[in-house]
Amino acid sequence: xxxxxxxxxxxxxxxxxxxxxxxxxxxxxxxxxxxxxxxxxxxxxxxxxxxxxxxxxxxxxxxxxxxxxxxxxxxxxxxxxxxxxxxxxxxxxxxxxxxxxxxxxxxxxxxxxxxxxxxxxxxxxxxxxxxxxxxxxxxxxxxxxxxx
Amino acid sequence: xxxxxxxxxxxxxxxxxxxxxxxxxxxxxxxxxxxxxxxxxxxxxxxxxxxxxxxxxxxxxxxxxxxxxxxxxxxxxxxxxxxxxxxxxxxxxxxxxxxxxxxxxxxxxxxxxxxx
Numbered sequence: 001x002x003x004x005x006x007x008x009x010x011x012x013x014x015x016x017x018x019x020x021x022x023x024x025x026x027x028x029x030x031x032x033x034x035x036x037x038x039x040x041x042x043x044x045x046x047x048x049x050x051x052x053x054x055x056x057x058x059x060x061x062x063x064x065x066x067x068x069x070x071x072x073x074x075x076x077x078x079x080x081x082x083x084x085x086x087x088x089x090x091x092x093x094x095x096x097x098x099x100x101x102x103x104x105x106x107x108x109x110x111x112x113x114x115x116x117x118x119x120x121x122x123x124x125x126x127x128x129x130x131x132x133x134x135x136x137x138x139x140x141x142x143x144x145x146x147x148x
Numbered sequence: 149x150x151x152x153x154x155x156x157x158x159x160x161x162x163x164x165x166x167x168x169x170x171x172x173x174x175x176x177x178x179x180x181x182x183x184x185x186x187x188x189x190x191x192x193x194x195x196x197x198x199x200x201x202x203x204x205x206x207x208x209x210x211x212x213x214x215x216x217x218x219x220x221x222x223x224x225x226x227x228x229x230x231x232x233x234x235x236x237x238x239x240x241x242x243x244x245x246x247x248x249x250x251x252x253x254x255x256x257x258x259x260x261x262x263x264x
Contacts, residue, residue: 014173039234047206050172096243102217104210107242111206114241 007068012057012082020049020067024078027069031076031136040115041076041134047108048080048130056082056128071136075117078132086123151175151201153182161193161261162186163229163254167200170208179208183215183226192224193261197254199230204238216248225249229257 008023010016024045028038049065057063063083070077093100095107113119118133151168164182169175186194196215204212212228219226227249231239239245251257 017172043205046171050205050207054172101243101247102213104214105206107206107209110242111238 005068005070007066010065010067012053012059012061012063012065014053016053016065017046017049020065020080021046023067023069027071028076028134031071033076033134033136037134041078041132044112044115044132045078045080047112048078048132051087051108051130052080052082052084052128056084056087058084074136076134076136079129080132081127081129083127085127086125087121087128089121089123151178153178155182155186158254159258159262161195161258162191163195163197165197165200169203169205170201170211171203171205172207176207176211179211179215183218187219187222187224192219192222194219194224194226195229195251195254195257195261196226197229198232198235201235202232204235209238209242209244212248213244225261227251227257227260229254 006027008019010019021042025038025042028041033041045067049067052065053059057065066079066081068079070079092109093103093106095101095103095110100106109121112130112132116132117135118131120131120133122129122131151166151170151174154165156163156165164186166179170179183194186192196212216226229251231250231252236245239248239250249260251260
């Protein structure tokens with residue numbers, strides 16, 4: 001089986017967030033993940049897309065969000081890039097700390113890390129790239145994606 | 149499916165029946181506006197029925213927290229009713245399950261308000 005990759009360049013809008021989530025749902029289901037795992041993958045992608053649109057690009061119509069889905073033998077890898085000023089990972093508070101429990105924001109990265117097997121965040125001055133990795137278990141039906 | 153709410157009064161408690169998704173944008177705004185509207189009318193005992201809410205993202209969780217603290221800061225009380233498994237699990241992993249007063253029976257929830 002060969003690897004499959006598809007990428008989208010999207011506007012910095014809420015529609016992009018919904019679109020990324022829906023695409024993730026379809027691709028994860030096609031890759032053979034069960035319903036619970038599909039929901040988690042889609043939610044992680046949604047949260048990453050929200051970060052890119054809202055915090056990275058700040059809804060700037062001149063900035064784009066790039067979403068890439070890659071299916072390998074071992075993994076489903078989703079990469080989301082924005083064109084913001086770069087996320088400072090060290091400044092992300094722990095949402096489970098007692099003093100942060102009643103904060104109304106700051107749970108996105110935590111949920112992403114909870115739902116994916118690996119998360120890599122690469123901030124730079126020209127934007128942030130976040131790579132979400134979910135390991136494929138067993139002989140999933142990932143070949144479906146090859147026919148698309 | 150976008151978020152919808154309808155309200156009903158039972159024994160001095162406002163039950164807000166929610167359905168759909170509480171997510172960044174419309175869903176969160178509808179919830180925020182609903183709570184603000186109730187508080188402006190002096191309705192401070194609020195039971196959020198989430199039985200038909202099939203999806204909440206981190207913004208929606210933040211909106212629930214905001215609703216909880218806003219009502220409490222005005223001397224009121226907000227409880228959650230009928231969590232779906234997905235929402236229940238989300239509140240568990242974010243350690244908010246014990247922050248909210250969560251009920252799975254409407255009658256018991258109403259009694260819990262009355263007991264205060």
